[in-house]
Amino acid sequence: MISTLVRRAGLAALALWAAVAQAAPPERITLTYELKRNSLVVDVSETLEHNGRTYAITSEGRGRGILALFGVLKRTSRGRVTPQGLRPDEFRDERPGGWTVSAKFDWDARSVTQEKNGKSETLKMPATAQDPLSLAYSFAFVPPKGKEYDVTRADGRGLTPFRFAVVGTETLATPAGEMQTLHIAKLRDGPEDRATDIWFAVERDFLPVRVLVVDSDGTRSDQIVTRIGK
Secondary structure, eight states: OOOHHHHHHHHHHHHHHHHHOOOOSSEEEEEEEEEEEEEEEEEEEEEEEOOOOOEEEEEEEEESGGGGGGEEEEEEEEEEETTTEEEEEEEEEEEEETHHHEEEEEEETTTEEEEEEEEEEEEEEOHHOOOOOOOOHHGGGOOOOOOOOEEEEOOOOEEEEOOOOOEEEEEEEEEEEEEEEEEEOOOOOSSSOOEEEEEEEEETTTTEEEEEEOTTTEEEEEEEEEEEEE
């Protein structure tokens, strides 16, 4: 059970985070991944750029084989760097055929305006709202300090509350080399809820190096880093 693993994470993991925590990652860095969804494979490239005050993350996915015919999947997140981590202003998810959704964050009004299929809806913003990209890269600026934390994901299609638990530190073998990582897992609401696990490279600014999502039907989406460069 995750709760048992969380207790085992203990003070050793907390001490390790404090020892290697960085003020910020490089001003520009690109991570490439191999994303496998059952038998399908997508090559993903993600670039983080920041100047200490603002940031931009661009993610592009290109399928292999017959999937290459469907074009490029592109997601972007732009916003500000704060002492609490990344604070997104806008997230966009664009796919071939003109399919686009977006989420715009108004931190003064505490609201998120999402647009989908030409329709707009404004929702009340929870205190810890993140988009899918800023959620994954926020630890690179402010590593976690506790064993559990709550965040609401805004992806243009709705607001989804997540509670993550720190599983502990693990050595992860990747095509980019063996890495010491911090593993977190989403606490599931029930058997129909999908499982989400993320591994962050402890000695590489807590950049996300693996994301595993398992649907209730057993479908696995496993994204693992193959290269980290500028």
